[in-house]
Amino acid sequence: MAKLNLDRDKVDVCRELASALVHPVQKYIDLHSTVSIERSVLRLMGLTGALKDENGNYPLANLIVDKMDRRQLSLGIATWIGAAKLKYDAPLEVLATRIIQGKINLADLPEPPPEAIRKVLLSPVSEAIKRIDFNRKERERLRSRSPFPRGPMKYVIVATGNIHEDVKQAIAAAQNGADVIAVIRSTAQSLLDYVPHGATTEGYGGTYATQENFKIMRSALNDLSQKMNRYIRLCNYSSGLCMPEIAVMGAQESLDFLLNDAMYGILFRDINMKRTFVDQFFSRVVTARAGIVIQTGEDNYLTTADAFNNHHQVLASHFINEQFAKNAGMREEQIGLGHAFEMDPAIEDSFLFEVAMAELVRDIFSRHPIKYMPPTLHKEGDIFFSHVLDALFNLAGCMTNQAIQLLGMPTEAIHNPFLMDRFSSIKSANYIFKAASSLGEEIQFNANGKLARRARTVLDQTHEYLLKIKDMGLMESIERGFFAEMPRPKDGGRGLDGVFQKARRYYNPFLEKLGSSR
Amino acid sequence: MGFFHKKEEANLEHHEPVITAYGDQMNDGMVQMSFTLPTTCGLESKEAAKLFVEKMGFEKVMVTHMEAISDNFTFFVVYGKTNQHIDIREIKVVRPEHPVFSFDEINEVIEKKIGRKLVVVGACIGSDAHTVGIDAIFNMKGFRHDWGFERYPWLSAYNLRAQVAVEDLVQKVVALNADAVLISRVVTQRDEHIIELKKFLDLLKNTSGVSPHLIKICGGPRISFEDAISWGYDAGFGPGTKPSEVASFIVHEFLKRAGKN
Ligand code: B12
Numbered sequence A: 001m002a003k004l005n006l007d008r009d010k011v012d013v014c015r016e017l018a019s020a021l022v023h024p025v026q027k028y029i030d031l032h033s034t035v036s037i038e039r040s041v042l043r044l045m046g047l048t049g050a051l052k053d054e055n056g057n058y059p060l061a062n063l064i065v066d067k068m069d070r071r072q073l074s075l076g077i078a079t080w081i082g083a084a085k086l087k088y089d090a091p092l093e094v095l096a097t098r099i100i101q102g103k104i105n106l107a108d109l110p111e112p113p114p115e116a117i118r119k120v121l122l123s124p125v126s127e128a129i130k131r132i133d134f135n136r137k138e139r140e141r142l143r144s145r146s147p148f149p150r151g152p153m154k155y156v157i158v159a160t161g162n163i164h165e166d167v168k169q170a171i172a173a174a175q176n177g178a179d180v181i182a183v184i185r186s187t188a189q190s191l192l193d194y195v196p197h198g199a200t201t202e203g204y205g206g207t208y209a210t211q212e213n214f215k216i217m218r219s220a221l222n223d224l225s226q227k228m229n230r231y232i233r234l235c236n237y238s239s240g241l242c243m244p245e246i247a248v249m250g251a252q253e254s255l256d257f258l259l260n261d262a263m264y265g266i267l268f269r270d271i272n273m274k275r276t277f278v279d280q281f282f283s284r285v286v287t288a289r290a291g292i293v294i295q296t297g298e299d300n301y302l303t304t305a306d307a308f309n310n311h312h313q314v315l316a317s318h319f320i321n322e323q324f325a326k327n328a329g330m331r332e333e334q335i336g337l338g339h340a341f342e343m344d345p346a347i348e349d350s351f352l353f354e355v356a357m358a359e360l361v362r363d364i365f366s367r368h369p370i371k372y373m374p375p376t377l378h379k380e381g382d383i384f385f386s387h388v389l390d391a392l393f394n395l396a397g398c399m400t401n402q403a404i405q406l407l408g409m410p411t412e413a414i415h416n417p418f419l420m421d422r423f424s425s426i427k428s429a430n431y432i433f434k435a436a437s438s439l440g441e442e443i444q445f446n447a448n449g450k451l452a453r454r455a456r457t458v459l460d461q462t463h464e465y466l467l468k469i470k471d472m473g474l475m476e477s478i479e480r481g482f483f484a485e486m487p488r489p490k491d492g493g494r495g496l497d498g499v500f501q502k503a504r505r506y507y508n509p510f511l512e513k514l515g516s517s518r
Numbered sequence B: 001m002g003f004f005h006k007k008e009e010a011n012l013e014h015h016e017p018v019i020t021a022y023g024d025q026m027n028d029g030m031v032q033m034s035f036t037l038p039t040t041c042g043l044e045s046k047e048a049a050k051l052f053v054e055k056m057g058f059e060k061v062m063v064t065h066m067e068a069i070s071d072n073f074t075f076f077v078v079y080g081k082t083n084q085h086i087d088i089r090e091i092k093v094v095r096p097e098h099p100v101f102s103f104d105e106i107n108e109v110i111e112k113k114i115g116r117k118l119v120v121v122g123a124c125i126g127s128d129a130h131t132v133g134i135d136a137i138f139n140m141k142g143f144r145h146d147w148g149f150e151r152y153p154w155l156s157a158y159n160l161r162a163q164v165a166v167e168d169l170v171q172k173v174v175a176l177n178a179d180a181v182l183i184s185r186v187v188t189q190r191d192e193h194i195i196e197l198k199k200f201l202d203l204l205k206n207t208s209g210v211s212p213h214l215i216k217i218c219g220g221p222r223i224s225f226e227d228a229i230s231w232g233y234d235a236g237f238g239p240g241t242k243p244s245e246v247a248s249f250i251v252h253e254f255l256k257r258a259g260k261n
Helices: A008-031 A035-044 A060-067 A077-088 A092-100 A114-145 A163-176 A211-228 A240-252 A264-269 A273-290 A298-304 A311-327 A350-364 A383-399 A419-435 A450-472 A474-479 A509-514 B043-055 B103-114 B132-138 B166-176 B189-205 B225-231 B243-257
Strands: A032-034 A050-053 A056-059 A153-158 A180-183 A233-237 A257-259 A293-295 A338-340 A371-373 A404-406 A499-501 B030-037 B059-070 B073-081 B118-124 B155-159 B180-184 B215-219 B235-237
Touching: A008 A032, A008 A273, A008 A311, A008 A450, A008 A474, A032 A035, A032 A273, A035 A060, A035 A077, A035 A240, A035 A273, A035 A509, A050 A060, A056 A060, A060 A092, A077 A092, A077 A114, A114 A240, A114 A273, A114 A509, A153 A163, A153 A419, A163 A180, A163 A211, A163 A419, A163 B059, A180 A211, A180 A257, A211 A233, A211 A240, A233 A240, A240 A257, A240 A264, A240 A273, A264 A273, A264 A298, A273 A311, A273 A499, A273 A509, A298 A311, A298 A338, A298 B132, A311 A338, A311 A350, A311 A450, A338 A350, A350 A383, A350 A450, A371 A383, A383 A404, A383 A419, A419 B030, A419 B059, A419 B073, A450 A474, B030 B043, B043 B059, B043 B073, B103 B243, B118 B132, B118 B166, B118 B243, B132 B155, B132 B180, B132 B215, B132 B243, B155 B166, B166 B180, B166 B189, B180 B243, B189 B215, B189 B225, B215 B225, B215 B243, B225 B235, B235 B243
Parallel strands: A153 A180, A153 A404, A180 A233, A233 A257, A257 A293, A338 A371, A371 A404, B118 B155, B118 B180, B180 B215, B215 B235
Antiparallel strands: A032 A499, A050 A056, B030 B073, B059 B073
């Protein structure tokens, strides 16, 4: 129920502006593909293995795409797999091994006619889609048997670096009342242009996202869900240079949520913007079909740009992220826009301003599973004070009916959560969500009070900001530091060499089958 | 907030020099602690927690809270009384010796005593993507009402921000003929920060064209002045550092090396 009595026309105008400013970028996206998208096509068709050498495991999908020159690749990897299949009539795994061993040289194959490629790939492609659809239905079934959590879902992070240790921590968290387990990734995985392989036990500040790790955690949580009669959701990160591949892994291993943002990688990992824009599109085409809920990362803007002065940046970015997601065929119920309780606690009425923002986001994006992030930046070594900050954050989330609450940790400024940190945090959220369960339904805001005025101001500023961005161009506005105060040049950052223009006969069966009829 | 970042010397005038933890009576030695044991929740576990704390040397141990975290982990809150005392007169802290000047004073000293702009280069190195710390020192707006280096008319400030490879940073230091290099490390898991910080110094040693007078500074939430010195840096700055404190050090150290102090 909307509570802020906002100017609905203004909200509509913001959406129109976002749509208009995303349009030229979307045109660029439609004309391009990337090495990671091509690798994802192979992974979708089941090529998820890796080859071991002295440097460790390197994915087969990478080995094949690395062999192709850009002219060939511009037709899409599927074209060449189709050609190989037509000539050798063998399963993909077998073809892959021979290609990697140099026994088949894709470059020597003639380009077959489009109908022939489509025909020969028909079965692997429909198998791939069936697998994703099966997972989606299975999750829907499991979720429907489990009571829907009342109040925001309690979402916690595990990040020991060791997947087996992560499982222990996840089980404890779920037993304490967590609804969602997110395994955060090892430092700098985002900058790897391949996905590590197998079960991993050595991560820094997080655990590597690998297909095997996804499998291990999913299976542990499924067992637990059954025992507890309560479905536990699993989340990971589809971001960085392998954003599309991780989306595919998430779809194949039946994850519920994926962090996935149209601009986060650009701003916070210095990944090239063209690469990110093209990649996010395909990754969202996959998550749309897989029924995965994505979560965007606007909350992070408030760590580099002051929260009190920049709520409009967050909201402007929400409209933009939403538009990109819709272009990829995502439904509003799948777009978990992210925002955060990051205001300096020294500010008078900071709680009131936080509630204003939380309510504003809720009112504007009423069908979206909004993800609310805890205070982090202003936490320091005083874990007791941090715990109090989190308590107010939990109250704000509960009273404004946020969909997903990432629980803050008292030790945020110190280390990745220990078992007992997460325990205290969940215990406190359990109490607050219960104690204030119906509070939100009882609250009305003074129509001209401080809170409502703050919300209106943020919306006004957002509208002006979007106008400016539209005039300037989205890429240009990023170059000028419009988001998170992190200016990034159009052709700078990592991964641009992995972007290429599609040939006229470019073929990606999944884009064709899953892509929206925009 | 940050009101706990006091860097001044402890003042001994108001209390006895030999101290222990304080609950509500002088010398009661009361300490609160909490921890997890990998065991089920039960009376044996409670006793285990008590013994564990007694083994650490505490007396009158009270397990005030025990709760199952999961099937095989239990959380405890415990109070204990310690007999350990510390004589604060025996404590030696390695800290920067320089006086802290204001923004105006620093610029004036550079202008009058050095007569040219000092070149300072900053970066957060390795795979560490945290910029907020190094930005706090460099960005115009500065930190906690203290202007950043980019605002100092007598500093030429170059902030390379984050994810900077040490090789690139060394190159930049040489190319700009820097007077000071400032390195940030925020991610410290598995001592990655120490490895990277030392790697930078090693590389610097093996590179020609580096000014022998280069002032090497590091900083971050888990970095102390003492550690930094032990790794071979000239200074290290921890949580709550303000730009003027760092600029004061640079100017002081520069003058010291030039024999102009
Ligand atoms: C903001 C933030 C982020 C933002 C960073 C945005 C950006 N562009 O900087 C984002 C969201 C991107 C981020 C990402 C990650 N983060 Co982070 N992040 C934080 C957070 C919340 C605040 C850090 C901060 O900005 N503090 C404010 C600044 C002003 O303080 P400061 O850095 O201490 O700097 C001051 C002093 O230390 C000093 N200083 C710092 N550097 C220097 C340098 C010099 C030369 C000098 C003189 C002084 C100096 O002066 C500054 C001003 O006083 C902390 C938690 C916390 N509250 O501390 C976690 C935290 C630092 N992050 C952490 C982690 C693990 C990560 C990730 C690895 C998570 C992951 N697995 O993906 C990624 C990093 C990926 C990567 N490649 O690095 C951990 C680090 C754990 C550890 N001890 O190693 C923390 C502690 C959170 C946690 N509990 O897990 N993070």
